[in-house]
Amino acid sequence: MSARFRPIPGPVPTGGPAPEALPRAQWQQLLAFALLYVLVWSVLPPRLLSSLPFDVVESISWGREWQWGYYKHPPLAPWVLHLFYRAFGNVGPFLLSQLCIAATLGFVWLTGRRLLGPQRALLGTALTMGVAFYTRPALEFNHNVAQMPLWAGIGWAMLVALQEGRPRHWLLLGLLGGLGMLTKYSIGILLLCLGLYLLLGPQRARLRGAGPWLALAVLLAVLAPHLKWLWQSGWLPLTYMGERSATPGSSARLAALGFLATQLLNHLPMLLVLLGAALGARRSLPAAGAALTGGPRGYALHTTWPGYLWCLALGPGLLLTLLGLALGLRIRDMWGMPMWAFSGLLVAAWLPGRWVAPLRTPVLRGTAAWLVLATALSLGYLAFGAQLRHKPARTDWPQAALAAQAAATWDALSHCPLDVVAGNYWLAGLVAVPLAQRPSVLVTGDARFSPWVTPQRLLHGGALWLREDDEAPAPPAPLGDPTVLAALQEHRGQWQLPWPHDAQAPALTLHWRAYVPARCSRAAPAPSNF
Structure with missing residues (x-):
């Protein structure tokens, strides 16, 4: 092998075996703490x-x-x-x-x-x-x-x-x-x-x-x-x-x-x-002069x-x-x-x-x-941040209650499992992640953001669309496609849920629209509040 390409060693020992960083007992204590x-x-x-x-x-x-x-x-x-x-x-x-x-x-x-x-x-x-x-x-x-x-x-x-x-x-x-x-x-x-x-x-x-x-x-x-x-x-x-x-x-x-x-x-x-x-x-610590090992300038x-x-x-x-x-x-x-x-x-x-x-x-x-x-x-x-800030953070949202309300609303309208939750990536994901059906998320905005949601999938399983205001534009593509909308039954309502860390605060109000295929439709009305 050419000297130019010879493997270069790491630190060269100064004599004798390399000192251990810690005795075995201290390693065990460190591992227990970790x-x-x-x-x-x-x-x-x-x-x-x-x-x-x-x-x-x-x-x-x-x-x-x-x-x-x-x-x-x-x-x-x-x-x-x-x-x-x-x-x-x-x-x-x-x-x-x-x-x-x-x-x-x-x-x-x-x-x-x-x-x-x-x-x-x-x-x-x-x-x-x-x-x-x-x-x-x-x-x-x-x-x-x-x-x-x-x-x-x-x-x-x-x-x-x-x-x-x-x-x-x-x-x-x-x-x-x-x-x-x-x-x-x-x-x-x-x-x-x-x-x-x-x-x-x-x-x-x-x-x-x-x-x-x-x-x-x-x-x-x-x-x-x-x-x-x-x-x-x-x-x-x-x-x-x-x-x-x-x-x-x-x-x-x-x-x-x-x-x-x-x-x-x-x-x-x-x-x-x-x-x-x-x-x-x-x-x-040794005196500075005695401790220096890096040559005349000392620290190296x-x-x-x-x-x-x-x-x-x-x-x-x-x-x-x-x-x-x-x-x-x-x-x-x-x-x-x-x-x-x-x-x-x-x-x-x-x-x-x-x-x-x-x-x-x-x-x-x-x-x-x-x-x-x-x-x-x-x-x-984490435990008291909402009270200190006097407003909820993302981690203070009622995720379990939202997921339960979404499941109850959908089950009252459809006997097919909830397959798609639409909305902004925070709200739709918050509801979809804990649900046992593991529905997909259709993100509001560019249809390329959610390529797994196709018109055929929506026609087969429908979708639940969530938002924080009731003045939103048309449903996100491809749910907003006129052909898709014409083939699905639309239901509307709103939920009001208390905040987990402040039950006295104004309730969280969310608006929903359910788009249900005819083959999945139930006759019973959907609940409007949780």
Whole structure:
């Protein structure tokens, strides 16, 4: 093998076996805390909320259709979420979020061991949980949360491929990259950063070998069915993404700087944990002069792959900010959720060598304290947020009562199962998701948004159309097609339901129209109130 293509090793030991990050007993305690944390964040939120979060409702209604794409996003996250909801009910979405976080931390740990050794890897992984994105925002499983483990997995797989150089590692990198693009297109920012690292960094000779091109081929093969769907759909998600990122006026570039400021703010708990740990362990920390191991300037990045760690930890966030500044794109703050998986490792890499062992226990304790505080605050807000805000959030809607009312109304009019619920993607999905019949959602707007609802399907099974006002336009296409309407019996009414967290507040009033095929029609009138 040519020396140019010889696998490059990870960190070189300084003598003797590598020190363990934690004794077995402490590993067991850490694992017990992690399992308890996952259990609390998976089981308690659905018991405190009266409806599933917005993105969860929307994704479940997509995932049950098993399409190769949806008008906003690629398909992988809705598919997986639908399976978890079928398996675990309302606990499923919250459990899936925590499993995504756990997998992310696992990849961070594996990456850290290769770059920094076990002790710094443990510190960096613990500090990652100090990024606020990993706590309250992760309650709502969406495409940003789904990206997290794939983002971290791609970073790890690329490192392994560069260090080991075996075809199977490049195959794995391509597979993870393809799955990442099937989750959300913004993972392309990470792939672009890694591509630039290969092109401009010390590993550019790798491009002369087969590995990177093998990874690219696998990525494209995994993505091929979705690319075909994109072409057939008229590039719907890209149109949506362009509209969402467009900002009128001159504030777009300032918004990009605001994005960067928000990302820094989300790192504040991490910095406070590290500061508290340093203050708590200050008596056991060596003097600065004795601790420095990085040459005459003292502090140095403790890794044999400094450029790669910089690229992973900061490259995507900075690149996205630059794109926003240069192109005037409106960057959403939550797009940064998966981008900071490796920022904790970057902090750990800069710690003086003799500080690592003394900081280990204080950092772990500080991270645990932060997570306990974040858990208490988040669960308290879920339980009492409606009263504090004096208005309901999406998760305060009476989802179970709405679903029961929809089923009762439809059963009074039709002896056929409810097959389609039409309306805006929040209201229709909120009603459709928990129903045992698993009806499809027909989204108001462009008929291409719901290709699974055809005129033939409506003629066969009918639909229930819901809205919050009674002055809505014609029913959404294809339900509004005159031929379809002429063949269905129309019934109208309204529901009034109390809010779960404030029975004294004005009732939630919804208007409905039921379109029933003649073969399914019942003679009994429909109930108008629940």
